[in-house]
Amino acid sequence: MDLDTIYDAxxxxxxxxxxxxxxxxxxxxxxxQAILNDACIPAMAEVGxxxxxxxxxxxxxxxxxxxxxxxxxxxxxLLVAAGVxxxxxxxxxxxxxxLHDIGKNLVGMMLEGAGFEVIDLGTDVPPQKFVDxxxxxxxxxxxxxxxxxxxxxxMPLTLSALAEAGVRDQVKVIIGGAPITDDFAKKIGAxxxxxxxxxxxxxxxxxMGLA
Amino acid sequence: xxxSNYDRSDVNRLLKAMxxxxxxxxxxxxxxxxxxxxxxxxxxxxxxxxxxxxALGGQSITPEDHVEFAGRLGMDAVVCNFNWRPNNVMRMASxxxxxxxxxxxxxxxxxxxLDPPSPIDAQLRYLERYLKAAQGTGVGVFANFTSxxxxxxxAVGVSDSFLMFYDNRPFLETLxxxxxxxxxxxxxxxxxxxxxxxxxxxxxxxxxxxxGLMINPRMFLEIFPQRMKRLIAPxxxxxxxxxxxxxxxxxxxxxxxxxxxxxxxxxxxxxxxxIFAVKQQWGQRFALVGNIPTVLLxxxxxxxxxxxxxxxxxxxxxxGGYVLGSSTSIMEGIPPQNFVAMTRAAHKYGRYGALGxxx
Numbered sequence: 190m191d192l193d194t195i196y197d198a199x200x201x202x203x204x205x206x207x208x209x210x211x212x213x214x215x216x217x218x219x220x221x222q223a224i225l226n227d228a229c230i231p232a233m234a235e236v237g238x239x240x241x242x243x244x245x246x247x248x249x250x251x252x253x254x255x256x257x258x259x260x261x262x263x264x265x266x267l268l269v270a271a272g273v274x275x276x277x278x279x280x281x282x283x284x285x286x287x288l289h290d291i292g293k294n295l296v297g298m299m300l301e302g303a304g305f306e307v308i309d310l311g312t313d314v315p316p317q318k319f320v321d322x323x324x325x326x327x328x329x330x331x332x333x334x335x336x337x338x339x340x341x342x343x344m345p346l347t348l349s350a351l352a353e354a355g356v357r358d359q360v361k362v363i364i365g366g367a368p369i370t371d372d373f374a375k376k377i378g379a380x381x382x383x384x385x386x387x388x389x390x391x392x393x394x395x396x397m398g399l400a
Numbered sequence: 401x402x403x404s405n406y407d408r409s410d411v412n413r414l415l416k417a418m419x420x421x422x423x424x425x426x427x428x429x430x431x432x433x434x435x436x437x438x439x440x441x442x443x444x445x446x447x448x449x450x451x452x453x454x455a456l457g458g459q460s461i462t463p464e465d466h467v468e469f470a471g472r473l474g475m476d477a478v479v480c481n482f483n484w485r486p487n488n489v490m491r492m493a494s495x496x497x498x499x500x501x502x503x504x505x506x507x508x509x510x511x512x513x514l515d516p517p518s519p520i521d522a523q524l525r526y527l528e529r530y531l532k533a534a535q536g537t538g539v540g541v542f543a544n545f546t547s548x549x550x551x552x553x554x555a556v557g558v559s560d561s562f563l564m565f566y567d568n569r570p571f572l573e574t575l576x577x578x579x580x581x582x583x584x585x586x587x588x589x590x591x592x593x594x595x596x597x598x599x600x601x602x603x604x605x606x607x608x609x610x611x612g613l614m615i616n617p618r619m620f621l622e623i624f625p626q627r628m629k630r631l632i633a634p635x636x637x638x639x640x641x642x643x644x645x646x647x648x649x650x651x652x653x654x655x656x657x658x659x660x661x662x663x664x665x666x667x668x669x670x671x672x673x674x675i676f677a678v679k680q681q682w683g684q685r686f687a688l689v690g691n692i693p694t695v696l697l698x699x700x701x702x703x704x705x706x707x708x709x710x711x712x713x714x715x716x717x718x719x720g721g722y723v724l725g726s727s728t729s730i731m732e733g734i735p736p737q738n739f740v741a742m743t744r745a746a747h748k749y750g751r752y753g754a755l756g757x758x759x
Binding site: 286384 | 493495497499500501558559562565566609610611612614615652669694697699728731733734
């Protein structure tokens with residue numbers, strides 16, 4: 190079983206196939222890191238790229254993320270044991286007053302698929318909770334999501350709270366959601382904007398200075 | 401607010417624009433207002449009942465208050481909802497607002513537990529009350545029907561339904577067919593009894609997000625067009641204009657809506673569509689409604705709202721085919737003053753013969 194089989198299984202959203210192919214690759218002596226970096230992450234990157242190009246859609250993204258998760262269930266303990274680091278850490282949440290989580294969850298899946306550790310704070314997250322999470326988890330990136338026009342006001346409030354707590358400079362802040370535009374992101378002083386889950390992982394990697 | 405004919409409601413103005421003709425001015429229409437404070441501001445009285453989004457199963461404004469609200473604004477029509485959105489699981493956010501979070505129909509065995517729809521006759525009598533309230537006011541009434549597509553996804557739970565398109569599509573389609581069969585009956589009954597009195601028919605759905613269709617086009621075309629044609633058939637047979645609402649990026653969706661037979665599209669979300677380019681490409685085929693960014697309405701300032709409305713009037717008005725309105729709905733959190741500023745600006749800058757000019 191080669192890495193291409195794992196890549197194809199993740200790309201096609203075949204969770205059982207991905208798990209079986211990972212087991213087979215490990216049995217054949219492939220390293221967990223190679224499986225992650227050379228098969229799983231590139232497959233999810235391709236899913237994101239195809240989503241951005243309009244060739245894949247949300248259901249396909251979800252079943253690929255499910256296949257990735259099946260592979261990671263096997264790989265994670267091995268990667269931890271080998272001391273392999275994530276490419277970065279992201280604290281993610283839907284802002285105060287907003288309970289919508291589908292976009293946020295998709296972004297989380299795509300970030301994990303790109304090799305990030307994701308700390309998901311859930312929905313209706315008040316500014317102070319973002320501040321506390323930054324202090325506790327020391328992330329590289331904070332991601333904020335909002336679906337409702339009227340809850341986007343929580344984004345500048347959270348940025349202010351991060352600044353007042355003296356942690357704004359420690360993190361890059363990326364925002365997204367249906368009513369969010371690049372202009373809005375610039376206006377409130379966010380570091381990045383992602384129009385959709387496919388581009389979120391790419392934007393996060395760019396903020397980290399990764400290719 | 402009423403000062404001249406330009407400020408008065410006129411359903412014929414609306415219909416003329418929807419038929420791609422110029423009336424006295426560009427019409428203004430909000431499909432949905434769910435803000436108690438906006439209603440109370442315009443009506444200049446406190447309401448003794450709570451407004452909650454009717455599409456989410458809440459109490460909407462009464463027909464009498466709704467028509468008065470439209471009349472005071474010079475808005476040309478009001479909506480009467482024919483909703484069946486069963487088994488939505490709601491939760492209260494920390495700011496006191498209630499939101500959809502999940503659905504409770506997860507498998508075939510749950511189908512007998514579908515929340516029942518309102519009795520058809522009760523819905524028809526409610527429409528009758530709307531029509532009576534609107535009589536002689538110039539305000540038109542349009543009937544809004546929830547769709548089989550997003551109502552099924554909401555009943556299952558949106559995330560779960562996305563997976564269901566691959567894991568158990570027959571179950572999802574069975575649920576869609578149950579919803580469709582009922583809404584078809586309601587549509588037929590409404591058209592049989594009231595077609596002549598209604599301004600137009602609306603189907604309220606969501607099939608897209610800001611990157612385009614929610615599901616792949618091959619699957620979507622197998623599921624959507626034939627069912628949607630069935631839903632709107634009574635309205636088309638009665639010669640009514642039929643409008644469609646979906647959020648999201650529309651470029652690849654317009655041809656599908658064209659094939660189904662829709663006449664009007666709302667709201668062409670500004671975050672993912674350039675409505676001015678859309679008018680160039682699709683303006684002969686569809687009348688367009690909405691697109692004034694709710695972010696602008698929420699945060700203003702008023703001068704920017706007026707400037708934006710003026711620009712829309714100048715660019716979208718010529719030749720008709722455009723109805724001014726917000727890019728989603730008028731929800732709690734939009735300052736009433738900003739909403740009224742948009743309305744006043746439409747009256748001021750939307751006059752044909754003087755588009756974009758204060759006369």
